[in-house]
Amino acid sequence: MSFFISQIPALIVSVPLFCAPLCTISNHKFFSWLIALLATFFCFVCSIFLFFNIHENMVISYAMGQWLAPWGIEFRIDKLNSFLILIVSFFALYACFFGLRSLKNDIEESKISLFWTSYLLCITGLLGVLITGDAFNIFVFLEISSLATYIIIGLGRDKKALYASFQYLILGTMGATFIVIAIGLLYVTTGTLNLFDLSFRVKNIVDNPALITAIAFLFVGISLKAAIFPLHTWLPNAYSYSPNVTTIFLSATATKVAIYLFFRFGYDIFGPSDIISTLSIGKIIIFLSLLAILFGSIAAYKQSNIKKMFAYSSVAQIGFITLGIGLMNSSALTGSISYMFAHALTKGTIFVLIATLIFSLKDIDIKSISGLVKTQPLIAFLFLISLLSLIGFPGTVGFISKWYLILGALQYKNILVIVIVAISSLLTIAYVWKISKLIFLSEPIKQNFNIPITMKFSCILGSVLIITFGIFPGFLINNANEISSILMSR
Numbered sequence: 400m401s402f403f404i405s406q407i408p409a410l411i412v413s414v415p416l417f418c419a420p421l422c423t424i425s426n427h428k429f430f431s432w433l434i435a436l437l438a439t440f441f442c443f444v445c446s447i448f449l450f451f452n453i454h455e456n457m458v459i460s461y462a463m464g465q466w467l468a469p470w471g472i473e474f475r476i477d478k479l480n481s482f483l484i485l486i487v488s489f490f491a492l493y494a495c496f497f498g499l500r501s502l503k504n505d506i507e508e509s510k511i512s513l514f515w516t517s518y519l520l521c522i523t524g525l526l527g528v529l530i531t532g533d534a535f536n537i538f539v540f541l542e543i544s545s546l547a548t549y550i551i552i553g554l555g556r557d558k559k560a561l562y563a564s565f566q567y568l569i570l571g572t573m574g575a576t577f578i579v580i581a582i583g584l585l586y587v588t589t590g591t592l593n594l595f596d597l598s599f600r601v602k603n604i605v606d607n608p609a610l611i612t613a614i615a616f617l618f619v620g621i622s623l624k625a626a627i628f629p630l631h632t633w634l635p636n637a638y639s640y641s642p643n644v645t646t647i648f649l650s651a652t653a654t655k656v657a658i659y660l661f662f663r664f665g666y667d668i669f670g671p672s673d674i675i676s677t678l679s680i681g682k683i684i685i686f687l688s689l690l691a692i693l694f695g696s697i698a699a700y701k702q703s704n705i706k707k708m709f710a711y712s713s714v715a716q717i718g719f720i721t722l723g724i725g726l727m728n729s730s731a732l733t734g735s736i737s738y739m740f741a742h743a744l745t746k747g748t749i750f751v752l753i754a755t756l757i758f759s760l761k762d763i764d765i766k767s768i769s770g771l772v773k774t775q776p777l778i779a780f781l782f783l784i785s786l787l788s789l790i791g792f793p794g795t796v797g798f799i800s801k802w803y804l805i806l807g808a809l810q811y812k813n814i815l816v817i818v819i820v821a822i823s824s825l826l827t828i829a830y831v832w833k834i835s836k837l838i839f840l841s842e843p844i845k846q847n848f849n850i851p852i853t854m855k856f857s858c859i860l861g862s863v864l865i866i867t868f869g870i871f872p873g874f875l876i877n878n879a880n881e882i883s884s885i886l887m888s889r
Contacts, residue, residue: 408461408474411445411484412527414438419519422512431512432499435519439492442526446488450481460532473593475532479882482736483659484529486743490651491522493747497857498644501754505642506554514554514642521547521648525656534582534592537660538575541624545571548653552641563636570633574623581616584609598668617664618680625657627721628691631714635698638710643754646706651747654717655739661724666886684725689819691718696826700833705765708830709749712789715823716742723804726816731807732883737875738800744868745788745797748861752782755854768834770843778850779838781862786831788865790824795869799876 418438422431452459453476461474476484495518502511524544528537549571553564586592588609589600604610619630626634634654638646665680695715702708720742723735755778760767772779784795791801801824808816868875 407445407448408459408476408530411442412523412530414441415519416523419516422515422519426512428508428511431515435515436495438519439495439522442488443492446485449476450485453478453481472536473532474530475595476530478885479662480529480659482878482882483655484526486655486740487525487529487652490648490743490747494644494648497647497751497854499853500851501643501758504758506556510554514551517547517550521551525652528656529659532594534585534594534597538579538582541578542575545575551645552637555640555642557640559640563640567633567637570623574620577616577620581613581620584613594668601668614669621657621660625654626714626717628687628694628714628718634714635707635710639704639707643757647747647750647754650713650750651743655743658720658739662886665724681725681727684721685816688718688722688725691715692819692823696823700826700830703765705753708765709746713746719804723807726807726811728807728810729883729887730803730810732886733879734800734803734807736882737803737879740875741796741800744861744864745785748865749785751857751861752778752785755850755858758854759849765837769837769841771838774843778858781858782838783835784862784865786835790827790831796865798869799872
């Protein structure tokens with residue numbers, strides 16, 4: 400048993416990788432889903448073990464083939480990536496469970512096995528990015544997840560899904576190219592690809608043009624992957640026209656994994672040197688984050704497609720997360736880290752609720768939810784909980800993260816940042832009110848609902864977790880505080 404436990408860092412990536420072809424081999428919609436469900440459940444259990452084991456050992460290092468770092472490939476787990484591995488693995492399981500009934504409506508039955516194969520490959524890539532301690536393997540795992548993502552977006556019945564997939568392919572390829580060039584420049588400059596080793600070598604390099612170029616390429620490449628304004632254009636279509644399982648999973652995980660790279664490179668690797676402050680990277684991130692918050696909120700308010708409304712909302716919410724990174728103080732970082740969790744949970748639940756309604760109504764126009772409180776009071780109430788969390792209402796998980804971001808903005812002592820955060824909150828309330836008014840104050844347009852019990856359970860679970868982490872925020876805040884303290888110390 401102890402040998403099995405010691406192999407968990409490798410198993411959490413290899414199990415979904417090896418289970419992926421089994422879905423295609425089975426070529427059966429139920430068995431392929433069951434294989435995906437068991438694989439994601441295994442990853443979630445492993446992520447729990449890794450997360451709580453970090454409390455005792457702070458860092459877990461796994462040498463592939465027993466070739467020790469920096470010469471061999473290392474999987475390295477610390478407090479930051481163990482937290483995100485937990486998020487990714489949970490929402491992989493959550494979306495997979497929901498997809499049993501939902502996927503039948505979203506894609507052709509003959510392609511369901513292919514979907515679950517690609518889904519597991521996407522999970523493999525995202526978990527690999529988080530767990531690897533090798534810069535080049537970050538690129539490799541990013542490409543595995545990206546190639547799989549193009550498929551799980553493009554399999555949607557809507558013809559626009561293919562366009563969304565192609566758009567993401569073009570921009571994703573550009574982002575990957577920038578990242579691999581940056582990694583090459585880092586290797587030429589330092590002579591290593593191991594992230595831990597890289598952090599020691601970089602701090603002794605001053606005014607090196609290759610290093611500055613590498614940082615610039617990394618910034619652009621990661622921004623494309625994270626959908627940071629103005630490089631966000633792939634995200635609204637990808638969320639709006641892909642199968643609902645894809646939307647749920649990507650909204651909760653994909654951009655968070657890309658943002659993780661900002662933490663890893665910005666604080667861990669380049670943090671010990673003065674190069675980040677010299678290049679004013681923090682101010683650039685703050686500027687782009689504020690633009691994202693305003694643009695995303697305004698664009699969300701104007702949408703009539705309910706999935707696209709919350710897709711643009713995600714652009715704004717990503718802006719809040721990166722704002723905390725740019726402010727570079729402990730409160731803001733705590734807010735940014737907790738916001739990743741809060742946004743994943745809130746937006747994942749919102750898209751589960753939307754997918755549940757689409758399953759019954761076969762409509763994604765915003766007016767289709769009119770009078771929902773009279774036809775489906777439970778779903779309407781759960782929707783309200785998610786919307787309150789989105790605006791940061793006290794008692795929901797969204798309040799905790801926004802509170803710390805506001806503290807970070809006050810600590811930064813820039814009135815413009817505080818004003819724009821306040822304005823954006825009002826804009827969020829505006830489009831949330833637009834939805835709430837239709838749900839609670841309008842007459843029903845659609846009457847026929849047929850919601851499977853598995854979908855209702857998913858809706859209830861997400862909403863319960865939103866309230867639970869809002870009323871009892873200790874777990875979230877304690878871990879976010881601990882991670883921010885570690886990052887700031889570097």
